[in-house]
Amino acid sequence: MENIYLLEAMNGIVNTRRYLDRPIPERIEEELFYAFSLGPSMANTQPWELIVTAGQEQRKKVVDATLDPFLTEGSYGGQPWIAEAPLLFVVCIEKRRALARLGEAGMTFAMQDAFGAIQNFRLLAAMHGLCTASVREFDAGRLRDSLELPWYMEPVAIITAGYSEEEKEIPPRLPISEIVHKGKWQ
Numbered sequence: 001m002e003n004i005y006l007l008e009a010m011n012g013i014v015n016t017r018r019y020l021d022r023p024i025p026e027r028i029e030e031e032l033f034y035a036f037s038l039g040p041s042m043a044n045t046q047p048w049e050l051i052v053t054a055g056q057e058q059r060k061k062v063v064d065a066t067l068d069p070f071l072t073e074g075s076y077g078g079q080p081w082i083a084e085a086p087l088l089f090v091v092c093i094e095k096r097r098a099l100a101r102l103g104e105a106g107m108t109f110a111m112q113d114a115f116g117a118i119q120n121f122r123l124l125a126a127m128h129g130l131c132t133a134s135v136r137e138f139d140a141g142r143l144r145d146s147l148e149l150p151w152y153m154e155p156v157a158i159i160t161a162g163y164s165e166e167e168k169e170i171p172p173r174l175p176i177s178e179i180v181h182k183g184k185w186q
Contacts, residue, residue: 009126012168013119016131017081019162024086028128032087032161035124039117047098047110048117051147052089058147059083062090062158065143066135076142079135085160090143091118095152107154114156121159131164 024032039048053059060083068078082088091114098110122132135158143155 009123011170013122013126013132014168014170015133015135016160016162016164016166016168017133018166019085019131019160019164022086022163024130024162028130029087031128032121032124032130036117036121039120040113042106042109042113043101045097045101045106045110045113047093047095047106048114049092049094049153050089051092051149052087056083059088061146062088062143065138065146066158067137067139069137071137076139079137079158082133082135082158082160085133086162088158088160090147090155091157091159092149093154093156095154111156118157118159121161125161129163130161131166131168133160134158135160 033050036048036050037046041047053062063080063083064077066077066079066082068075072078093107093110093114095107095110098106100106102109118134122134125132136156138155138158140155143149143158144153147155149155
């Protein structure tokens with residue numbers, strides 16, 4: 001029964017864009033950040049860091065760097081809903097750690113590791129009854145500049161979390177038979 005619950009939680013991890021005006025208890029936030037820290041890490045570089053927004057001015061800067069869902073040129077401010085999320089943070093790759101042991105390949109692994117850590121965060125959030133979103137439609141340079149991040153901090157995702165009463169729209173999934181190939185690709 002627990003495995004079915006876990007699969008249901010995984011299926012329910014979809015981007016939520018409307019949140020209730022209800023804070024996340026600090027204890028749960030700390031658990032979520034801990035779950036993030038347990039993400040995979042090639043060569044134990046632990047390349048990911050989180051910038052948790054502090055105040056409306058900083059939230060506006062994050063929003064201003066976002067683009068619409070189709071990455072339309074010049075669509076800055078395309079994700080204004082993120083400013084209303086109870087929890088809003090930016091996931092960054094610390095490039096010095098990513099590159100130190102693995103060279104340029106380290107950035108590829110760091111990106112994979114970061115999104116594994118994000119999935120940990122989102123899965124535990126779902127188990128706490130929270131909804132989340134992962135926004136990747138933004139101008140990384142603009143976001144880095146607006147948050148005054150050093151050159152070695154590379155923004156890779158904006159994450160929101162909170163309680164929501166919005167009905168989840170579960171997207172259609174490809175059947176397993178179309179994505180699993182045994183022995184050879186067909």
